[in-house]
Amino acid sequence: MADRDLAQCRTPHLSPDWQLNIAYNAALQAATAALAAAGYRAARDAHHYRVIQSLAHTIEADPALILQLDKFRKKRNITEYEQAGAVSEQEAIEMFALAKNLRDEVEKWLRSNHPELL
Amino acid sequence: MSTLSDTDNLSRTLFGKTRRAVLSLLYSQVDDAFYLRQIVRAAGVGLGAVQRELKQLSDAGIIQRIVRGRQVYYQANPQCPVFAELKALVMKTVGIAAVIQAALAPLADRIRIAAIYGSIARSEEYRGSDVDLLIVGEATFAEIVSALHQAQSTINREINPTVYPPAEFRSKVAAGHHFLNAVLKEPVLFLVGDKRELARLAKKPLAH
Numbered sequence: 001m002a003d004r005d006l007a008q009c010r011t012p013h014l015s016p017d018w019q020l021n022i023a024y025n026a027a028l029q030a031a032t033a034a035l036a037a038a039g040y041r042a043a044r045d046a047h048h049y050r051v052i053q054s055l056a057h058t059i060e061a062d063p064a065l066i067l068q069l070d071k072f073r074k075k076r077n078i079t080e081y082e083q084a085g086a087v088s089e090q091e092a093i094e095m096f097a098l099a100k101n102l103r104d105e106v107e108k109w110l111r112s113n114h115p116e117l118l
Numbered sequence: 119m120s121t122l123s124d125t126d127n128l129s130r131t132l133f134g135k136t137r138r139a140v141l142s143l144l145y146s147q148v149d150d151a152f153y154l155r156q157i158v159r160a161a162g163v164g165l166g167a168v169q170r171e172l173k174q175l176s177d178a179g180i181i182q183r184i185v186r187g188r189q190v191y192y193q194a195n196p197q198c199p200v201f202a203e204l205k206a207l208v209m210k211t212v213g214i215a216a217v218i219q220a221a222l223a224p225l226a227d228r229i230r231i232a233a234i235y236g237s238i239a240r241s242e243e244y245r246g247s248d249v250d251l252l253i254v255g256e257a258t259f260a261e262i263v264s265a266l267h268q269a270q271s272t273i274n275r276e277i278n279p280t281v282y283p284p285a286e287f288r289s290k291v292a293a294g295h296h297f298l299n300a301v302l303k304e305p306v307l308f309l310v311g312d313k314r315e316l317a318r319l320a321k322k323p324l325a326h
Contacts, residue, residue, distance in 0.1 A: 064264060071263045078278060086250075086297050088282045088290075091259045 019092035024076050027069055027099040030106040034058040037114045048073050059109040061102075068098060125219065129211035136163045136171045138212075144181055144194045145208040148201075149245050151184055151191035180204070202241065209307075214238065214249060214273050219309045221269040225262070229255035230284060230319060232310035239307045248276040252301060254287045254311075254319055284319055291320040 014022075028051060035042060035054045042050035052069050055061035072095050075087065110118055129138050139161030143152065152160075158168050172192055175181045182195040195201065209215050215234065222232055236250035237243040253262055259281045266277045282290070282298075290298050302320070 064260070067267060068260050068263055071259075074276065074278065075280075086278075086280045088259075088280060089286055090281060090283050094259045 016087040016089050016092040019089075020072065020087050020095050021076060023092065023095040023099040024072055027072075027095075027102050028052070030099070030103045031055050031058075031069075034106045034109060037110055037117055055102075059105055061105065065098065065102070068094075069102070072098070125211045125216040129208075132207075132211075136161065136167045137175075139163055140168065140171050140175060140181075141204065142208055142212045144192060145204050146213040147245070148194040148196070148205060151193040153189055153191050157192065205241070214275070215307055215309055217269050217273050218249070218251070218266065218277065221265050222262075222310065225255075225257045225265055226310070228257040228261075229253060229310050231255065231308070231316055233316075234307040234309065235301045235304055239305050248278050249273070251277055251279045252306070253279055253281045254284055254316075255281070256283060257281065287319055288321055 028048060031051045031054065032042075035051060035058055038054075038058050040054070042054065049070065052066060052073060055066050055069075056063070072091075075091070078086065107118075129142070132138075133141065140157060143157060143160050154165075154168065154172070157172070158165050161168060172181065172183075176183045176192065176195075179195055180198050180200075181192050182197075184191040184193060194205070198204070218232070218234070222229060231252065231254040233239075233252045234249055235252055237247045238249055251266075259279065262279045262281055266279065270277050287298070291302070302316070
């Protein structure tokens, strides 16, 4: 499912806000997949935050990546509710790259740790 | 770009040690009231010196003395004629602006503009307000976020950067981009660059 989202991201004429949202969702799905494979579910409270933080324990993600993804999470919250348009194309591109990178990392991790799921 | 010690130096030159410590604390958190021992602990100066300073500052109306039950608290006085100026002075020398400026210093050669906008720039912020930061430059969002990570803990606020490469900034402003044009009309607090640089990057004269 994350693949479909990432492919959509590349559609031109989507605003950076929207591109960010799609790429972010793809990243979150990848992180959720890793968590589920490890046998866990995040609490409903602060759900996205918890899923992102869990990357440190599932795929042992780089702290810098987690920091960035969490920053994109906050950016997404703000643009949804307050400042429409406070996302640059540059940031949308970086979010897209992060989502792709994360997806690849999760897939690699699943292959070595939970091959039965693939 | 100045380092924290440069702007620090400004307040060290303007004020004696104790005054600087007391003003820095009370005027960087104007919504909060502090009791004596809190101030002494935060200031790192002796009790007697702080007591004398608090008396002087409250006599002059710069801070207010509040009695709640048996505790005495001190707080910045919003009725002080130079309240806004002192608040800005503290922010620029030891507060939010100074901390963020110093944090961005390693990326200085790839930042053309760094400006605080939003509630803090309008001086309408409250305790929980985030710092909204506009960056125009070649530095990436990832680099900016990493650089500011520590600063967030130091100032105890979320920092929300929006990062534009110069070319994107110019084309968006020219195209009448809603967010950017709204920000450019508001008061901003420049940490890197200035109004002229901003106009140059936008390649159009800015109303201000």
